[in-house]
Amino acid sequence: MAEIAVLGHGVVGSGVLEVLLSHKDSITSRAKEEITVKHILDIRDFPELPYREKFTKNFEDILNDESVRIVVEVMGGLDPAFSYVKACLEHGKSVVTSNKELVAEKGAELLSIAQKNNLNFLFEASVGGGIPIIRPISQCLAANEVNEIAGILNGTTNFILTKMLREHMDFDEALKLAQKLGYAERDPAADVEGDDACRKICILASLAFGTHVYPKSVHTRGISKITLADMGYAQAWGGVIKLIGEVRALDNGRIRIEVGPMFVSQESQLANVDDVFNGILVRGDITGDVVFYGKGAGKLPTASAVVADVIDCVKHFKARKYLFWEEGKDGYVEPYANSAEQEFVRAQAADSEEAFGKASQVFPGATRLIRKDAQPGEIGFLTPEIPVKEFANRLSRLEQDGVKVLNTIKVSDL
């Protein structure tokens, strides 16, 4: 029998208990021993639950119980999750977590402690919910160099963008619907401003390229400024707008990483990833494009991924699973200002013909897009690829010429 403890009885934590109970027989058969929850840490009381006697408010009860060899951390956030997980690993307990903030901020440190103590630190559930992605990337990597990973990593924003596109809701209306359906938090900033997607691409980048990438080093933009007009131009161009997290290996040994809304061609496998689904594209030098698609969040899919990691831990008490990356280092992430991109620009002037004439002077080779229902004086156009610094300068010139810039969105080559 393998005895485990669960830190946190929120959405994912209660889901872990539910999955362990509902799939008890198949889990026992796959782990080759029974997995039982001995302690659950939560500051709240749950007197109505049949397993209420397992609860403790004292983390030391878990830390000092030598029969507990695996601890599941599903509290979220950094404090106290980080100190608890660190203490567990230092006390000889393997840890499974769904906490993307923890892995994105502290992954290298925790993996290093786990390695030193010959323990597992597993986090399949931290990216892509129930989609197997952490392990397949390790597997892809085994005999293949990954050059790029790009994905729709946040289900909430993808739901909002899908509603805007399909049902012509504006951003606020779609956000309210997402909140009503429980897809978005009351404070939706972490989702809509791209922070959640940023943590996930940091984890994937760290795993794929072997060096920790910290969220604060990633140029991150959200979707709150996206309008139905932008969507119309994306359609006119032959694509859609998606919130993409993307990392590429550069020839100079650095990586280029960013999160933001992007024009994605209808031909891309990511263009058809809609609603709350996630899609993750892994581009290898040998395998070419491999895409993983599924529900990226939700109580039970996430809990199922946690439990799968627990089973893996139980099966690998003796042989540690190989997951590792080094501490991040200065200069590893290419400064965003050094990159060059093709951009979509939506702007407004007194007369749209005249405005596009000015745009063509400022951005020679600009391509105009025409959308249905365009307002008088409105223009949308694509720039050629242009260095990011230069782009900002040119936008100022355009504004000096009397053309008001309303929004700009990167055009991806995915």
Add this chain to the structure above:
Amino acid sequence: MAEIAVLGHGVVGSGVLEVLLSHKDSITSRAKEEITVKHILDIRDFPELPYREKFTKNFEDILNDESVRIVVEVMGGLDPAFSYVKACLEHGKSVVTSNKELVAEKGAELLSIAQKNNLNFLFEASVGGGIPIIRPISQCLAANEVNEIAGILNGTTNFILTKMLREHMDFDEALKLAQKLGYAERDPAADVEGDDACRKICILASLAFGTHVYPKSVHTRGISKITLADMGYAQAWGGVIKLIGEVRALDNGRIRIEVGPMFVSQESQLANVDDVFNGILVRGDITGDVVFYGKGAGKLPTASAVVADVIDCVKHFKARKYLFWEEGKDGYVEPYANSAEQEFVRAQAADSEEAFGKASQVFPGATRLIRKDAQPGEIGFLTPEIPVKEFANRLSRLEQDGVKVLNTIKVSDL
């Protein structure tokens, strides 16, 4: 240092050598020891190759070399691959194979020998080429019941169907192009008649549901009868025609499994899997739909999957990887005749209005489809869901009424 042998120096075999060479450093780092090829078995001579001294024509050289602990079988076919692989496992050597025929016909027997001898028998490359699928399914399964797997499992036929749809080539023309480009064999039967897809869905079904499914027990149809007219009707319905391999768990403890061309709705994640790509949908009770997409074949992607398995073998000399299913049993596969399906029917009569009138009498509730460029007297319609046996009877009645049936295609609910 881990010394391995490679059985067969054909397309995949030479690819394995190439990947081991081109990715030597990263492979050594991941396997934590150097992997070197000691022997290559082939009846041909390769005097021009730098590693020509590794070749042998005598399998015993490999079998009796105790330093070789992993054998890669990439000969294809059953004879002599089966006897070689069996002998290796009985002599304490783990085996990695890309041979789908071998796994589909002999998987249970070989897995059982491997288990008895505490060895690995791995075959990630046998399905989906470079797409990680065997291991993610094991992983999905850990804390989740898989209810259904459906996939586009053969790149050659998907290429042909894509060319027919997009460039209006007829089947023969598209097949010739596939042969010219090296996607199809000179004798294309194994691909176009569905046998290759059948072997792959057998492997996935065996893995997901734990009991071996033999190809001969699977109702299999190919795509050689598909016409541009059928494709036009699929479009009129709102979908495309894809060659699908599909298995579902039934409530009676059996499985329903089949391979054949099917109408697939444009809304399905499989509808946009085009050209030589594969897409595999795994439907779990907790995770919902998870889709894996990528190049399903090709020398180097397949070789890369083989090498990833070899690395896994090296890392798991002590702890065997968990892959297992039982021998097949009578009555496990639900007879195809017991199922009920919605069908598309294309037929011909003197007058199409009159023909559809008759069709509606024979199939009450039939829905007519109208395609562009329909020939005089031609009709296409969808039946309601109908038992397979009954469907055959009704088609005879339709023919007796003077309506000639030209083709029938299952309408999937994917």
